[in-house]
Amino acid sequence: MELDLLLQATKEQLPQHRWEHTLRVAETSIRLARRFGADEQKAEVAAILHDYCKFWPDEQLVRWIMDRGLPEDLLQFNKELWHAPVGAEVAEVRFGIQDEDILNAIRYHTSGRPQMSLLEKIVFLADYIEPGRRFPGVEEVRKTAESDLDRAVLAALDKTIVFLIERGQKVYPLTLHARNHMLEQTAQKR
Template identity: 40%
Template sequence: MDKSFAIELIEQKLPKKRFEHSLRVAETAVKLAEQYEGDAEKAELAGILHDFCKYDDLASMYQNVTQYELDSKLLSYGSEILHGPVCAAIMKHQYHLNDEDVLLAIAHHTTGRQQMTKNEKIVFIADYIEPRRTTKGVEEIRDMVYGGIGLDKTIYEISKRTVLYLVKKDVNVYQTTIDCLNYYNFNDSK
């Protein structure tokens, strides 16, 4: 899939604000790929497409989980978790996008996971820090990653903040996110 088709696809489906967010994530992913020697083209494509299913109705997402034989545990979660894996499955099966690195980056852009590829890391971080994000503490995360602290330490910090936020809200935390947090916690004695 080429970049112009991907942009056209999301522009037709997403609300204007989410479309613009996706383009900013793609731009941020390119910057990070250049800084950390990732594949800028793949990171950009994943950044463009990552929220393609963000506003799909929940029943449709659940059907996709079953149809594409995704992790059945996803059926216990809402669209915040589902839209990444469902989007990757739709891109693969309906749009014939077969680049595993791009698909993994789309699938895990919200949850992270253990042993992410470089481009998964880049898109995960880019989605969190794109220029219009105003999440409390986002400037610290931007300083970390642009200051050269590294992708892995930045992923740990994002995962930690995400888990703490979800716990405070009494929301179930997807196991993959906890696994990501633990995997990238280099302070833990392993």
């Protein structure tokens, strides 16, 4: 996998502010991978591609969802979810990425899922806490991420769910299942 090719291809898909976010997510992913013992190169690749499809037209995302046999229930939820599973498909089809861990880190970076791998947790969390993020509670999650990846992921899931509920939006079931699984995992660590 040629990193320069992935960087250039992704930059061409994104407006400047989202490209800068992507670079910060990549830096944060590498830092978290180093801290928690994950593969830094895989973390960087997944982070670079995580928002590749974020600004594609809705029709194009829907076409990929349908053509690639992705879960159609996605279409019943906020379209902000769509780019992640489509992005994993694009990473495989256009860039030849076969590593399931990288693909899953892209696929679940917005929703989370139960039994996330270490890499999936890292990219999910890096997207949430990268230094450009400014919203209530992010500093608390950043601080937790310094020492406990699972508790930080749980906190991010909790805050995401509360955010959606407070805005009267539906919560994707996979996110609820991810949260419940992380709750069980962190309870076992006590």
